[in-house]
Amino acid sequence: MEHEKKRFLSYICPHCRQSVIVERDLFSLAASTNHIKCPCGKSELTVDFMPNRVQLTVPCLFCGREHTVSCPSHAFIREKALAFSCAASGLDCCYVGEEGPVYAATARLEQAVDKLEEDAEEKGAFLDEIVMHEVLSEIKDIAQRGGISCACGSRNWTFQVNYSSVDLICAECGAQMRVPAATADDIDDICCKTNLLIRGKEKE
Ligand SMILES: [Zn+2]
Ligand SMILES: [Zn+2]
Ligand SMILES: [Zn+2]
Structure with a gap:
């Protein structure tokens, strides 16, 4: 099926704070380890197809660390939108899925980030x-x-x-x-x- 051949992936770069959203076809994703770099060159998302799972390494804007997350291959290939979250903050750090849902989820996350940063500046509201x-x-x-x-x-x-x-x-x-x-x-x-x-x- 046509729509199953492409996946959109997104994360927010911890260095420049830009959203990185890319389109990849499943054949190239499955062929070898994919490095999806932010245009600033300082962070990258990696995607690895394992036998039954897909493993991602996500640079995290919230806690400054890298998260290794995974999901079953069939979910990675078919879900409209998958969200992976940061264990420290509970906030999303990566989306995978179809174009529309991934763009929408990333836009919501950007707004959440703006709000959190504003609160941190104005009210001293921190994660911990x-x-x-x-x-x-x-x-x-x-x-x-x-x-x-x-x-x-x-x-x-x-x-x-x-x-x-x-x-x-x-x-x-x-x-x-x-x-x-x-x-x-x-x-x-x-x-x-x-x-x-x-x-x-x-x-x-
Ligand atoms: Zn200097
Ligand atoms: Zn960047
Ligand atoms: Zn994190």
């Missing part, structure tokens, strides 16, 4: 307030010891607090580094660091 508080105070400690720098050599930086992460931004070259602030693991991760290096703009 305690985690955010701890992560911010760790960043402050590292900064006080002069531990934050950029690969370009700059030590001038600013930061932006998001719903479930903090972005460190180099004031010289604009490079960004996302520090996840979603779960207790994120506190452990940053606790053991004495330096944070913002990577300069990477080349492909």
